[in-house]
Amino acid sequence: MCRPAVAVAMQCLVAVFATVTATTVKRHQVTVVVSFDGFRPDYIRPDVTPHMAKFRDASAAPPYMRSAFPTKTFVNHFTMATGLNPETHGVFDNTMFDSHNETMHYTYEQFHYDDSVVPIWIQNENNGEGRHSGVMMWPGSEFPYQGKTPTYIEVYNNSIHWNSRIDTIMSWIEDENQPANLVFAYFEEPDRTGHIKGVGSQEINNQIVRVDDTVKYILDQLKYKKLEEKINLIILSDHGMETVTYDRMIFLDDYVSNMTYKSVITGPNAFILPNMGKFDEVYANLSSGANTSKTFYVFKKKELPDRWHMKNNPRLNGIIYLLSKPSYAFWYSFYQKILDKTTKEMFRTGTHGYDNDDPLMHALFMVSGPMFKKNFTAKSFDNVDLYPLISHLLALDETANYARPVNGTIAGVEQLLLSPKSSSAGTSSSSSSPHVLAGIIVTFIDALKKYQLP
Known part of the structure; x- marks a missing residue:
């Protein structure tokens, strides 16, 4: 049987080990x-x-x-x-x-x-x-x-x-x-x-x-x-x-035949994929519409601004990219669902996708x-x-x-x-744990020497 002081020391060591273990488990920021x-x-x-x-x-x-x-x-x-x-x-x-x-x-x-x-x-x-x-x-x-x-x-x-x-x-x-x-x-x-x-x-x-x-x-x-x-x-x-009302909706059918391209429209943004042999025609018609309406921009891939960090990716090959001006958006199916529940006068939708500036x-x-x-x-x-x-x-x-x-x-x-x-060192809070543990063990051994069994 350990003497009382040694028993206390043993209990302390167990508690310290538990503390160090908990610290190790949660050692990272x-x-x-x-x-x-x-x-x-x-x-x-x-x-x-x-x-x-x-x-x-x-x-x-x-x-x-x-x-x-x-x-x-x-x-x-x-x-x-x-x-x-x-x-x-x-x-x-x-x-x-x-x-x-x-x-x-x-x-x-x-x-x-x-x-x-x-x-x-x-x-x-x-x-x-x-x-x-x-x-x-x-x-x-x-x-x-x-x-x-x-x-x-x-x-x-x-x-x-x-x-x-x-x-x-x-x-x-x-x-x-x-x-x-x-x-x-x-x-x-x-x-x-x-x-x-x-x-x-x-x-x-x-x-x-x-x-x-x-x-x-x-x-x-x-x-x-x-x-x-x-x-x-x-x-x-x-x-x-930003909020968009019905009177600021852009209908692409007003500018280009929907039989000449495929599209993915998501509000202010549109990916236009012209049919084979139709790229120049679609681009010209969209550019004309943009110049006339003053409501959106038209970009070939190579024309996309560098600051947008978009154009250097093959996923946009063959795509004409459209961006509406602030408070305007391209009409698509989601907006039709909203309109089905209200009137053109009461139509309001929130959207995003505009220039990050x-x-x-x-x-x-x-x-x-x-x-x-x-x-x-x-x-x-x-x-x-x-x-x-x-x-x-x-x-x-x-x-x-x-x-x-x-x-x-x-x-x-x-x-x-x-x-x-x-x-800053950038090291985790546990970096000193091994040193702390070593110090605890040394201290514990010193304590045992004082209460050495006969």
């Missing part, structure tokens, strides 16, 4: 990225969204984050997840032509133009050392990349209550065996309602309040679990939104956590830079053989950090 689709920065008002306003003022936040072009949901969520421009990752819209010139919408092919493109939730786990990712309904997340899926995944299902989604995310982070150190979460509002009712409607205002309530729930959960100062929380959106297309960004400045108004930056920022937070190895170059840079977002990347 935890980053949570929450996206509210179509949430414009100017939706935040102290009288309407008090919790988001308070969070923004206390966090590091620019006036806006610049979306990728086209300012569409799939495009921007995949840009943020990969750190690549659209011409590199190949996603140009929610709906687009596939390799057989047929329409595709949320397919494996759409997100796999290049099999070397890997979202950061996969790269996080590739880095090993107990890293685990969880993805809640983020566009493109349910597809495997290089044969891999994240440890935790919830596919899109808008019937799941938002608070339940948050509870699931917290369970991923707190899991004893495989705690998630990276979480991406997507919420479909206020975009979903905005498309149907338009900006400024009571219905979209209700969804904005719902978003604010959800942010409050997230913050309350972090506070209750004492994780406020342990998690880097990024709240953002993918793009803005348009202020109404700008996205939300604000961040709080142990690695970020507080009460800091940052300069605006591009959302393609989110990947290198998160890579830095996670201390991912950018030189590993599974790493790949990205288009985003840390330069635009480094301003948000308490310590610039160049001056």
